[in-house]
Amino acid sequence: MYLADYHTHTRCSFDSQAALLDEAAQALSLGLKELCTTDHCDLLDEHGGRVAGLDWAPILEQYAQAAAAFEGRLKLRLGLELxxxxxDPELARGILAGAPLDFVIGSIHNMSPRAGGEDFYYLPLTDAAACYAVLDDYFASLLELVKLTDTYDVLxxxxxxxxxxxGASNGPVTLDRYQDQLRALFTAAAQAGRGIEVNTCRGQTLDEWLPVLELYRACGGEIVxxxxxxxxAQDIGKGIQEAQALLRQAGFRYQAVFCRRIPQFIRL
Ligand SMILES: [Zn+2]
Ligand SMILES: [Zn+2]
Structure with missing residues (x-):
């Protein structure tokens, strides 16, 4: 089986101390064929403040060093989680133009500016009503993001x-009431030639993905x-094979990898 980890962070992300060299060594030891490094660049900070741009220099320097060290042994790709x-779509485009990127993940981590811009991580999500208010805002943001098709390769x-x-009281919180939004999101992404990812969350969230993948496929989605x-470094590769099994179960025959933002399809 062809193993590729397409969502990883290093010390060039605000919330990681990891060295790309260590992550690449771990990937190689696990038999991965590809590692795509996707450090964070968020246009809002953790508390909703605007971010002015991205300093590519440390990212490019680290990537060049690791790519040289692992040449011929592990395919390293340069990605970004935007x-x-x-x-600020124009700022997003300007940032992406600053490096020869292979791959871009488009994410929403914060409430929209009109709802305060706070990172979900810091919100008091103690009851179901609070959770659903966050999810309403989240899906509205995703439906804006999906239209900005030059700012991401996968959602x-x-x-x-x-x-x-x-941990919400009077839960459980599910995505049942967001099926229309998910359908609109997946249809728009598929029609634009964009994709989604299975994010194993270091191997923790796999079961939740099967219905999502089935819906995505029903909407015409092919790129995953x-x-x-x-x-x-320790979390590299966790849950990748289980995610591949889920993809097969959902009816997919290929996983995607990227080079210079062009998808390539690899048989599952
Ligand atoms: Zn991430
Ligand atoms: Zn993320």
Whole structure:
């Protein structure tokens, strides 16, 4: 089986201390064929402040060093996880033009500016009503993002807020009431030649993906990448094979990898 981890973070992300060299060594030891590094660039900070841009220099320097060290042994790809592109699409495009990127994940991590812009991580998601208010705003943002088709190749972790909602009282919180939004999102992405990812959340959220993948496929979706969202070397590769099994179960025959933002399809 062809193993590729297409969502990973290093110390060039605000929330990771990992070195790309260590992550690449771990990937190689696990038998991965490809590692795509996708550090964060969010257009809002954790508390909703605007971000002016991205300093590519440390990202490019680290990538060049690792690519040289692992040449011929592991295919390293240069990606970016771009958060909150709808906040400033022109800024997003300018940032993406600053590096020879292979792959871009488009994500929403924060409430929209009109709803305060706070990172979901910091919200008091203690009851179901609070969770559904967040999900309403989240899906509205995703439906804006999906139209900005030059700012992403795949939509990142579409079930992301659920990570923070497992402890809600009077739950459980599910995506049942968002099926129309998911259908609109997946149809728009598929028609634009864009995709989604299975984000294994370091191997933790796999079961939640099957209905999402089935719906995406029913909407004409074909492009799916697999990534762990690892922020440490130890989490590289976690849940990748299980995610591939889920993809097969949902009827997919290919996973996608990217080079210079062009998808390539690899048999599952
Ligand atoms: Zn993310
Ligand atoms: Zn991430």
């Amino acid at each position: 958060g909150e592109a709808p906040v 990142g972790h579409v079930i992301y807020p659920l990570r923070y909602m497992s 990448t697999v990534g762990t969202d690892a922020h440490t």
